[in-house]
Amino acid sequence: MAGKMLRASLREISAALKKGHVSSTELCQKCLSLIKTTKFLNAYITVTEDTALNQAQASEERYRQGQPLGDLDGVPVAVKDNFSTAGIETTCASKMLKGYIPPYNATVVQKLLDQGAVLLGKTNLDEFAMGSGSTDGAFGPVRNPWSYSRQYREKCAPTSCAQHEDTSWLITGGSSGGSAAAVSSFTCFAALGSDSGGSTRNPASLCGVVGLKPTYGLISRYGLIPLVNSMDVPGILTRCVEDAAAVLGVLGGHDPKDSTTVQDPFCQFQLPNVIDMKNFCIGVPKEYNAPGLSSEILAMWSKAADLFEKAGAKVMEVSLPHTAHSIVCYHVLCAADVASNMARFDGLEYGHCSSADQSTEALIAATRREGLNDVVRGRILSGNYFLLKQNYDNYFIKAQKVRRLIATDFAKVFRSGVDILLTPTTLNQAMSYQEFIKEDNRTRSAQDDIFTQAANMAGLPAVSIPAALSGEGLPIGLQFIGRAFHELQLLTVARWFEKQVQFPVLDLEGIMDPLDSVSHQEKSAFFS
Ligand code: GLN
16 A cells, blocks of 8 residues: 555645645655665665654644645655755765755755655756766666566566666666656655756656656746756656646746746646647647657657547647757757856865865866766866857857757747647667667767757757657657747646556566555555
């Protein structure tokens, strides 16, 4: 029963807490216990056991007095380790920030806590959120829970047992791989990721969960350690669309501490239960049939388009002609921002400080060599190159112009009557770590984001939804992209699709069994 309890959606668990079928403390303990059982996934960098239990107790008290703070009261959540958390180490998976304890909470973290959510810990990522594998952090790679699923093991010869120190397990995608793994392995009910080029949607797709990147400006970035300032958005990872909408309802809205959040009042929204597809026009961008797209994902994508058509939606092929330039454009803009954002990590003001003492320059160089991995240092180097006086127009300004063309492509398509774009999220299903490390991660991650980066450059909302299992029993996600600030419409369509596909629940047999076996302690009416 405990296993079943942890597999509940956020809505279900919130209802169970309200009805008293489970207490906040019991629930928190179950999650902490599963985090221990699944430690080999390396999803968490820090588990805040004591504070979580204190928060859970306070929540339990509020329920006892009939005064829960909101729908998230007592719900265990996790936060990517690039969001500042007061009194809790925030590392960005980098040696540079090891031991850094922020004095304040990111606005989104504060909003979760204000609703009574229980923070279980900080999740693993690629260093400073640069990557698409969650393989490049200072605390080791994250393992995809589907590596250990019954579904995958039945199709493919079991690669390894959870405890084995081999490299045949599957990667989670990234850079919010820790959050995706935490949600998909049932250790929490929702998690925050960040999304500058796809970091929420990519791991959501490979781990079989929902990954929402809201419109730029809808949610505060205050306290999110920046990657690409003009593209960064906090992302939401949940096990179903309705849950993503619920968390968005808590997080959205203007923040005086982030001047890029819009002033308009944010209305919480309820997704409609009955959805008539006849009212929607779905666009299928032909350029997204890109080189390297797996035939299985291509087939799934076209099946999804048929599904919409059969339900009465208007489905039309559209063109986003500048798609092919989005990767290069993103990387120039990203590197330029990284070069300036990382300037503060010099060993003098923030973070790690080397013991080199020959000169200030030598100290800074040694600090960065010791504190940052080669992906981060590579981006600092290229960013500074793009920003050199003689290169600025040819790289940075040109990339900004291309970014405008990419945004205009979307604007034209939406003006032509398309409501939502339907695309793949990733080129492939999750690959093994063994296979992943054969190639230079920088090249690979650049290719992997082909379908996700354009939405960041245009500031549009996008969501990845688990669509099907591949022949090997692994999740395949599809992406929906909507008009700016039309999250309600986007999630309405996504929810309709989710209902049609009935994506199977991850079966972590053998791993969740110990939890299932304590079923006698649970109230049998848990879901009633
Ligand atoms: N994979 C992309 C990168 O490495 C996107 C990262 C992100 O969205 N945080 O830059």
